[in-house]
Amino acid sequence: MRMKRVAAVAAATTLALGLAACGGDGDGGSSSSGAKGIVGKAEGQKKLVIGVKADQPGLGLQTGSKYEGFDIEIAKIVAKGLGVEEGNIEWKTTVSANREPFIQQGTVDLVVASYTINDERKQKINFAGPYFIAGQDLLVKADSTLAGPEGLDGKTVCSVTGSTPAKRIQSDYPKAKLQQFDSYSKCLPLLENGQVDAITTDDIILAGYAAQDQYAGKFKVVGKPFSEEPYGIGLKKDDKTGCEKVNDILKAAASDGSYKAAWDATLGKSGKAAPEMDTTKLTNCGSV
Ligand code: GLU
Secondary structure (H helix, E strand, C coil): HHHHHHHHHHHHHHHHHHHHHHHCCCCCCCCCCCCCCCHHHHHHCCEEEEEECEECCCCCECCHHHHHHHHHHHHHHHHHHHCHHHHHHHECCCCHHHHHHHHHHCCCECCCCCCCCCHHHHHCEEEEEEEECCCCCEEEECCCCCCCCCHCCCCEEECCCHHHHHHHHHCCCCEEEEEEEEEHHHHHHHHCCCCCCEEEEEEHHHHHHHHHHCCCCCCECCCCCCCCEEEEEEEEEECHHHHHHHHHHHHHHHCCCCCHHHHHHHHHHCCCCCCCCCHCCCCCCCCC
16 A cells, blocks of 8 residues: 555656656747757757837838847847757747737747836746846927926827836826827827827837938937836746846857947947947846
C-alpha cells in the first residue's frame, strides 16, 4: 500500500514536471535546449511576431507591407540578438489599447511600439528597456497661443484610448474635453480643420506628424513636456529570461554603435543627435 502511494506520488510529480517543461510560458516557445519564452521560440522556430505601430512617422510607419522607423530598427536589433533574421520577423500592427492583450494572448511575442513602462502595465506584462525616454506634449496649430496643459481648460484635446497621455489628461486636467480614437493619426484632420484645439501624446510622436510634408508649416509642438515616458519592450509577464536577454541585447547595442545607427537612420534624419541610452536604468525584469 505504502509503496504504491510513493509510486503514485512519483508518477504525479513526473507528470507535473513534464507538463511544466512543455507549458511554461504558455506561448509554445520551447527549443531543443529547453529554453522557453521568446528565447525558446527564437531558438526553435527562428521567427518572431513583433507588434509595432503603423501610423507614427519616424517611429513605426507602415507603407505597403514595409514598416520603418526607430521602433522598427530597435525591434530588428532585438530579433537579431535573439538569432532571428530580419526576413523572419512577422510585423503585426498594434494600437495603444491592444498591446497588453496581444502580449497576454500570444498574438505577438514582443511589442516595440512607443510603449511606456509603468506599474499598471507591469501587472499584466513584463518590460525590457527603457531604450528611449519621451515626454507628453501638445501639438497645436502653428498660430495657436496654447502654451501648455494648464491652458486646456474648456478646450478640446484629442488622444488615444489606452494611452498614458489620455489617462493623464483625465486625471490631471479634468476640465479639458478629451476626445479619444484608436490611433493618433485620426486626430490630425481634426486639428487641421479646427475641430480640436490640440493633440496630446509623446513629443517624439508629435514631432513626426509636424514634420510630414502634408502638414508643413501648419502645426507646432508646444515643446514643454509634462511627463516622462520611458519606452520599453513588452513581453509576457512570466518571461523573465527573455526580458533579461532583451536587456542584454540593448546594452550591447548601446556600446557597439547599433543603437546610434538605428537613431541616425530614422528619427536622427531631422538632425537631432542620438540620445544616450542609460543602461544603468534598464528594468530588473521582475514583477512590480
Ligand atoms: N507612450 C505612451 C503610451 O505608451 C503614448 C504613446 C502610445 O500610445 O503609443 O501609452
